[in-house]
Amino acid sequence: MHFAPHQSHDVAQASAPAGSRTVSVRELGTGGETPPQPAGGDAYATVMTEPNNKRHLVSGFHSRGVLPHLKREGGTYFVTFRQAGTLPKEVLLRFKQERDAIIQQAKTANRPLTWHEQEDLFRWYSSRVDKYLDAGHGACHLHNPDFADIVAGAIQFFEGQRYELRAWVVMPNHAHAVVWPMPGHTLSDILHSWKSFTAHEINKRLPTKVVPFWQSESYDHLIRDDEDLHRCCHYTLMNPVNAGLCARPEDWKWSSGYVAKPSSAASSRTVSVREPGTGGETPP
Numbered sequence: 001m002h003f004a005p006h007q008s009h010d011v012a013q014a015s016a017p018a019g020s021r022t023v024s025v026r027e028l029g030t031g032g033e034t035p036p037q038p039a040g041g042d043a044y045a046t047v048m049t050e051p052n053n054k055r056h057l058v059s060g061f062h063s064r065g066v067l068p069h070l071k072r073e074g075g076t077y078f079v080t081f082r083q084a085g086t087l088p089k090e091v092l093l094r095f096k097q098e099r100d101a102i103i104q105q106a107k108t109a110n111r112p113l114t115w116h117e118q119e120d121l122f123r124w125y126s127s128r129v130d131k132y133l134d135a136g137h138g139a140c141h142l143h144n145p146d147f148a149d150i151v152a153g154a155i156q157f158f159e160g161q162r163y164e165l166r167a168w169v170v171m172p173n174h175a176h177a178v179v180w181p182m183p184g185h186t187l188s189d190i191l192h193s194w195k196s197f198t199a200h201e202i203n204k205r206l207p208t209k210v211v212p213f214w215q216s217e218s219y220d221h222l223i224r225d226d227e228d229l230h231r232c233c234h235y236t237l238m239n240p241v242n243a244g245l246c247a248r249p250e251d252w253k254w255s256s257g258y259v260a261k262p263s264s265a266a267s268s269r270t271v272s273v274r275e276p277g278t279g280g281e282t283p284p
Helices: 043-049 088-110 115-134 145-158 187-205 226-242
Strands: 011-013 024-026 060-064 067-071 076-083 162-168 173-181 220-221
Touching: 011 088, 011 226, 067 173, 076 115, 076 187, 115 220, 115 226, 145 162, 145 173, 162 226, 173 187, 173 226
Parallel strands: none
Antiparallel strands: 011 024, 060 067, 076 173, 076 220, 162 173
């Protein structure tokens, strides 16, 4: 596979709630800073009673499996997808119980989740679930640099055609991205493309196939405003630092924060473009 070079972008300083370090992140619209108005009737029940209506993949609240998903047309999202088997069952059960309690509040009030409730879910995920992932539970196949290259390449492949990336990182057993789907493309389709292509390519290189390779359900958080955007980007780029994998975000090669070493032909701000070999194929 040949990947187009990653273009340089204007940068802005990200807020640093977890520490004093700042990182460079891309400027990208968040799809508007006004929270959506509550839908008429029970938005949750509407989705459940119209399974063939895919409008909820673009805008509205829906749920599948353990996680709630709130979509807004033109919105930007923080997403996480992880390898299957990386979280203990008791963690998933606890998440489902807390998730159900928050959703029940919204259903009782006949309204979608509020921004406060969405942030409660995001804080729970980032403070608890990611700690399990960063501890290295499960197979961690992405410790293999070649496999990490495949995932990093797939994430970047359709940037500017199907989506814009604000920040992204590939960890040993999961990946984060802050992504804006372009008109005509849904977050669900983008995630499916990343996961199906990378699972196929990695399994071709494993001595024994891992099926499923990725957990079927991904986590997504609809970004509210610029402050939320900076917080999610900072969280994404600092993930390998906080997990003890590197000293600085610019040292982690499988991240949008990676900065190449200075050379006679490039300054210290040059972003290295990795050319991962993925068998010469194109993500779906």
